[in-house]
Structure formats: structure tokens, C-alpha cells
Amino acid sequence: MSGIALESLTSAFQGVAPATLHTCSRDGIPNVALLSHVEYVDSRHVALSHQFFNKSRKNISENPQASLSMYDPDTFREIELKLRYVRSETEGPLFDAMALRIDAVASHCGLKGVFKLLASDVYEVLSIRASGPNVPAAQAIPNLESRVSMQRALTALDTRMRSADRLECLLEATLATLEEIFGFRHSMILMNEPGERRLTTLVSRGYPKTGAGSTVAFGDGLIGMVAESCKPIRVSGMVREMLYARTIREESQRLGRSGIESEISLPGLTRPEYQLGIPLLAGRELVGVLAIESETAFRFHQQDKEYFEIIGSYIALAMRNMMFLEQETDSWETERLPPKSVPAKPSSTKPLELAYFRADECVFAQGEYLIRGLPAKILWKILQENKTSRRTEFTNRELRMDRSLQLPAIKDNLESRLVLLKKRLEEKCPDLRLESSGRGKFCLAFSRELLLTEKP
Amino acid sequence: MNSKSPELKLLREFLEGPNSTHLSTRNASLTPQGTRVWGISVLEDGKTVETYLPHFAAEAILADLKSNGEVALLACRASSNRTLQIKGRFLKSFKLPDSEKPRLEKYWKGFVEDLNIIGVPNEFFAGVEIWPCVAVQIEARDLFHQTPGPGTGERL
Numbered sequence: 028m029s030g031i032a033l034e035s036l037t038s039a040f041q042g043v044a045p046a047t048l049h050t051c052s053r054d055g056i057p058n059v060a061l062l063s064h065v066e067y068v069d070s071r072h073v074a075l076s077h078q079f080f081n082k083s084r085k086n087i088s089e090n091p092q093a094s095l096s097m098y099d100p101d102t103f104r105e106i107e108l109k110l111r112y113v114r115s116e117t118e119g120p121l122f123d124a125m126a127l128r129i130d131a132v133a134s135h136c137g138l139k140g141v142f143k144l145l146a147s148d149v150y151e152v153l154s155i156r157a158s159g160p161n162v163p164a165a166q167a168i169p170n171l172e173s174r175v176s177m178q179r180a181l182t183a184l185d186t187r188m189r190s191a192d193r194l195e196c197l198l199e200a201t202l203a204t205l206e207e208i209f210g211f212r213h214s215m216i217l218m219n220e221p222g223e224r225r226l227t228t229l230v231s232r233g234y235p236k237t238g239a240g241s242t243v244a245f246g247d248g249l250i251g252m253v254a255e256s257c258k259p260i261r262v263s264g265m266v267r268e269m270l271y272a273r274t275i276r277e278e279s280q281r282l283g284r285s286g287i288e289s290e291i292s293l294p295g296l297t298r299p300e301y302q303l304g305i306p307l308l309a310g311r312e313l314v315g316v317l318a319i320e321s322e323t324a325f326r327f328h329q330q331d332k333e334y335f336e337i338i339g340s341y342i343a344l345a346m347r348n349m350m351f352l353e354q355e356t357d358s359w360e361t362e363r364l365p366p367k368s369v370p371a372k373p374s375s376t377k378p379l380e381l382a383y384f385r386a387d388e389c390v391f392a393q394g395e396y397l398i399r400g401l402p403a404k405i406l407w408k409i410l411q412e413n414k415t416s417r418r419t420e421f422t423n424r425e426l427r428m429d430r431s432l433q434l435p436a437i438k439d440n441l442e443s444r445l446v447l448l449k450k451r452l453e454e455k456c457p458d459l460r461l462e463s464s465g466r467g468k469f470c471l472a473f474s475r476e477l478l479l480t481e482k483p
Numbered sequence: 484m485n486s487k488s489p490e491l492k493l494l495r496e497f498l499e500g501p502n503s504t505h506l507s508t509r510n511a512s513l514t515p516q517g518t519r520v521w522g523i524s525v526l527e528d529g530k531t532v533e534t535y536l537p538h539f540a541a542e543a544i545l546a547d548l549k550s551n552g553e554v555a556l557l558a559c560r561a562s563s564n565r566t567l568q569i570k571g572r573f574l575k576s577f578k579l580p581d582s583e584k585p586r587l588e589k590y591w592k593g594f595v596e597d598l599n600i601i602g603v604p605n606e607f608f609a610g611v612e613i614w615p616c617v618a619v620q621i622e623a624r625d626l627f628h629q630t631p632g633p634g635t636g637e638r639l
Contacts, residue, residue: 049517051509059507274564277631
């Protein structure tokens with residue numbers, strides 16, 4: 028090979044612009060095709076996605092020589108690889124890794140089963156040649172490691188996470204650090220709902236609405252695919268990927284192919300250029316998913332993903348520990364925190380109308396949906412307690428002891444449900460608040476008269 | 484000229500648009516090679532196309548073309564993924580005169596704007612030298628639908 032090492036080109040595998048594959052038939056007719064994905068395998072091999080390029084596949088079966096052109100987003104050079112076909116893989120780690128990324132985009136666009144990887148075609152790299160501009164390093168797009176001191180960033184994250192005394196503080200400190208130290212402005216943490224095969228958004232940062240309480244089913248979109256596979260997924264050039272998938276859907280519809288689901292809406296940014304989903308794994312247990320988005324093109328590199336896998340494990344363990352800690356200490360007398368003040372001026376002088384729909388287990392505020400499920404039952408319980416006894420202080424322990432709430436015996440995720448309830452109230456019903464008054468304690472605060480109605 | 488050659492005039496608007504265009508050749512050992520080219524023009528006969536080779540790729544590509552003449556040319560509109568592939572034979576090449584430079588610059592500007600739509604930043608192609616270049620004329624023999632999807636590769 029030339030003096031250029033294949034491993035030095037990992038940025039080029041992000042697919043800034045589609046790669047092109049040049050092949051030639053046995054009878055000497057060249058062919059050129061656009062390629063969805065190129066994967067680095069090792070220092071002498073790459074793998075190409077086999078989805079639709081049928082003529083290229085036929086040519087390769089007749090003549091294993093190929094030439095691949097791709098683009099390096101760091102130097103803006105065109106890279107040409109001379110290749111020789113070696114084998115196709117339809118299972119195993121390489122195939123799974125390539126298929127996962129393709130499946131995530133397909134799921135996001137409602138194309139599961141139509142837009143899929145048929146095989147990972149492995150090629151030996153015979154030579155590498157770079158041409159075109161060679162932009163000075165200062166103009167190239169830096170990776171995470173060159174933007175921030177990783178040691179400093181990880182120390183800052185560790186310090187902030189250690190100083191959090193409750194789950195809510197831990198989650199918010201994590202996302203704040205991702206923005207302030209790492210520079211990632213758009214992020215969210217979703218909690219796994221054990222036994223439900225779905226995730227619920229607990230906290231987010233950088234969006235007009237928090238989205239607290241929104242759910243993603245396992246297997247749906249990038250986040251759902253991360254949960255289903257328990258593996259990180261990184262998609263750069265997201266707009267191009269979505270456009271590519273939508274084109275395939277339109278072509279499939281034109282040809283009358285079936286199996287197309289309705290498209291699901293992407294949580295977060297309307298035009299993300301980059302999405303990264305990291306499973307939050309405590310051991311083998313999926314605690315949740317950390318999702319990061321960027322409107323900036325091609326900002327993440329392979330190393331960034333690897334750093335975030337480590338950070339994800341750390342966050343998962345910290346979340347799990349915090350939940351255990353809150354559960355263990357919710358009967359202790361802990362330092363009482365002064366309650367925050369409720370808004371001095373209520374948003375209205377009229378009573379705040381809250382309705383609980385028993386059959387659906389959901390609460391509406393002023394006729395608008397507020398929350399459903401266990402958080403709704405918790406809210407209704409404490410509102411009823413307040414109505415009958417004027418109590419404003421409650422403990423997590425008494426909620427755990429209350430059989431009417433039907434909390435699971437183990438891994439009840441009570442603290443995460445309280446975080447969710449608090450976030451929903453902040454967003455949808457700011458005149459009614461839940462405030463922490465110490466570990467395992469909280470108080471109810473409201474600035475308007477409450478009018479409670481229970482419905483079948 | 485082959486009387487069965489596809490009629491390209493109907494596709495002129497697309498082919499001459501701000502597409503991502505790629506040319507593929509092969510040598511005597513059937514080793515393929517390719518390069519990005521700067522747009523396509525459909526000539527008056529409706530069966531010949533002209534494309535524009537970057538100067539840094541011209542020597543190797545022209546060696547293949549002059550040795551066997553086989554060529555494939557792909558045009559893809561990045562913002563829609565609509566893609567066509569022309570296969571044909573090399574006719575001739577010549578250095579493009581300076582009077583054609585504004586036309587190529589206009590093509591290039593449109594191409595970069597189209598890439599902006601799909602999120603590729605301007606910087607990505609900022610350093611590309613599109614001039615000087617070599618014009619290559621190709622007699623179109625076959626035309627293929629190449630838009631990504633199950634029907635890709637259909638002959639038109």
C-alpha cells in the first residue's frame with residue numbers, strides 16, 4: 028500500500044458525501060454506483076454495504092477488482108482505494124454493526140424490512156491515493172479530543188455527578204456538563220421502563236420543550252434501536268441518510284413493494300446533522316439511553332463515540348446507585364432543604380382545574396393532558412391527601428408502602444417517576460410544583476386554589 | 484453513430500443540472516478507476532454527452548479511455564437522490580477553452596448549493612480546483628435508472 032495508513036482515514040468512513048464504487052464486468056464494461064456505507068474493518072480491509080447495487084455485485088462476482096472513492100471531512104481530500112473483493116458476511120459482529128446503523132435510519136423513516144443490509148462485502152485494500160485539496164489542520168473539523176481536554180472534561184463530569192444528591196440533580200448535572208464542557212447543546216436521557224419495552228424521556232437540554240414523559244418503543248428510530256440492541260449507534264450526515272431512505276421508500280412505492288410502516292417523528296431537532304445514541308448499561312441491565320444531537324455537520328469522530336460509551340456506563344452506574352441510595356435512605360431523617368418559592372404571581376386568579384380519569388389512569392390540567400400511569404396515580408394521591416388533611420410534605424417511603432399505587436416489588440423506579448412528574452408540572456402546569464425537601468422527601472406547593480375532579 | 488443510442492434530449496434538463504457526476508473507466512486488465520467530473524452537457528445530436536475531467540485526474544483516465552474507450556458516467560442530484568447512469572464509448576477529448584470557464588463555475592456553484600441542502604458544508608469543496616480541465620465526449624450507448632431502491636439498474 029501507499030504511505031497513507033487506512034486507520035488514519037477513519038473520519039472518511041463517516042460518509043460526508045456518498046462514496047462511489049467503480050467496478051468492471053467480465054466483458055469490460057465499467058460501472059459506477061453510489062454507496063451508502065463504508066466500514067473500516069482492519070488495517071488492510073474495508074467492508075461495503077450491500078443493499079441495492081445489483082450491477083456492482085454482478086460485476087464483482089465476475090471480476091473482483093474495484094475502486095472506491097470517498098471523502099475525508101478533516102482534510103477535504105478525495106480518497107481512492109484500490110480494492111479486491113474477499114468475501115461477504117451475512118452475520119457476525121461486522122454485519123451486526125453495519126446493519127444496526129442502517130436499521131436505525133430505516134426505522135426512523137418507517138422502512139424497516141425494505142431498507143436493510145443484505146450483506147457486508149469485505150474487500151482487501153491494495154492501495155490508497157489521496158487527491159484534491161489538503162486543507163491545513165486548523166481548518167479541518169476537529170475531533171472531540173482536540174476540542175477539549177478529555178482529562179479535564181471527565182474530571183468536571185465526575186465532580187458534578189458526585190456533588191448531586193438526588194437523581195434529578197444527577198441527570199441535570201450530566202446534561203449541563205455535556206453542554207458546558209463538551210459543547211453538546213442538544214441532549215436527553217430516557218429511562219428504561221422495565222417490562223414495557225419502551226423508554227420515557229426524563230430530562231433534556233437544548234430544546235424548546237423538554238419532552239418529559241414522551242416515550243419511544245424499543246426498535247423505533249435511533250433511540251429505540253439503541254435500547255433494543257444495547258449498542259451505541261452513531262449516524263452522521265443524518266439529513267442525507269434520511270433523504271436516501273425516503274428516496275428508497277418512494278422507489279419502493281413506485282414499484283408497488285409492500286411492508287412500509289408509517290413514518291415516526293424524530294424527537295428533538297428537526298434537521299439534525301448528527302445523532303449519537305448511547306445505551307446506559309449498568310452491567311447487563313439497560314438503565315436508559317443517552318441521546319446527543321448536533322446541527323453541526325460531521326463534528327463527531329470514532330474516538331468521540333468510544334469516549335461516550337465509557338461515559339454512558341459511568342452515568343448508568345451513577346443513576347442506578349442514586350436510585351438505590353434514595354430508596355435506602357428514604358426512611359432516614361435527612362437534612363431538610365428549604366422549599367423553593369412558588370411563582371409570586373400565579374398565571375391566573377381562577378382555580379386550577381385538575382381531573383383524574385380513573386380508567387385511563389391519567390391526569391388532565393385545565394382540560395389538557397398532563398400525565399399518565401404511575402406518576403399520575405402518585406400525583407392524584409398526594410393531591411387527595413392535601414385536600415383532606417392539608418398535608419404538603421410527603422416521603423418516598425410512604426409512596427412505596429401505599430398498596431393502592433401498586434409499585435413493583437423490585438426496581439420500582441419511583442425516583443425517576445417523581446423526576447418525570449416534576450418535569451411535567453414545570454412544563455405544563457407551573458402553578459403546581461413538587462419540590463425536594465431532602466433525600467427521600469418532597470413537598471407539594473401551589474399558587475392557585477385547586478379544583479379536583481375524579482372521573483370514571 | 485449507433486442508431487439505437489438512447490435519446491438524451493428529453494433528459495437534458497436533469498443531466499445538465501447541478502448533479503454530483505462521476506466517471507468510471509477500466510484498463511486492459513479490467514481494473515476499474517474513477518473520478519469526480521464537473522458536470523455534463525448533452526450535445527445537439529442528442530446522443531453524445533460531454534463531461535469535464537479535473538486536470539489532476541486527466542492523465543490516468545485518458546490513458547484508459549484511449550486504450551479501450553469503455554466508459555460509465557453517473558449523474559446524481561444530491562438533494563433528491565435521482566440518479567442516472569450512461570454507458571458508452573469515448574469519442575474524443577480536448578482542453579476546454581478559457582471561454583467555457585464561467586459555465587463550469589456556474590455549474591459548480593449550483594452543485595455546492597445543492598449539497599448544502601443535504602447538510603454538506605461549503606468548506607467541504609472550498610479548496611477544489613475546477614480549472615483547468617479536459618472535455619471528454621462520449622457516445623451514449625445505454626442509459627440506466629440508478630436512483631437508490633429496489634429498481635436501481637433498470638435500463639431506460
